[in-house]
Amino acid sequence: MSIQDIIEGKKQWRAHVARVKALPPDYRIVYQEMQRYLFKVGPIDLLDGDLLRGILDFFEEGVAAGKGVLEVTGTDVAAFCDDLIKDSPTHADVYQESLSQ
Structure with a gap:
C-alpha cells in the first residue's frame, strides 16, 4: 500500500463521515450504532x-x-x-475456525 493509497483512503473516509454528519439525528445515531456493531462482529472486508x-x-x-x-x-x-452480513465471513467465524484447528 503506497502513501497515495493511504491519502486517498483517508479522503474517502472523511467524505463518508461528512455524509453521516449530514443525516438527521435519529438516522445518525442508528447509523453510528450499526457501524459500531459491524466493526465488532462484521465482515472481515468491512x-x-x-x-x-x-x-x-x-x-x-x-x-x-x-x-x-x-x-x-x-x-x-x-x-x-445480521441479515446484511449473514453470508459474509466475520471475525467471529475466523476465530472459531482457529479454535477448531
Missing part, C-alpha cells in the same frame, strides 16, 4: 467493501422519502445488521 457506503445510501434514500429510521431498518436494528 472497510474495503461497500457495506457501510450502501447503508449510508439506503439511509439517505429513507430521509429523502420522509421515512423514520425505524421504518427503514425495522425495530430490531441488530437483526437488520
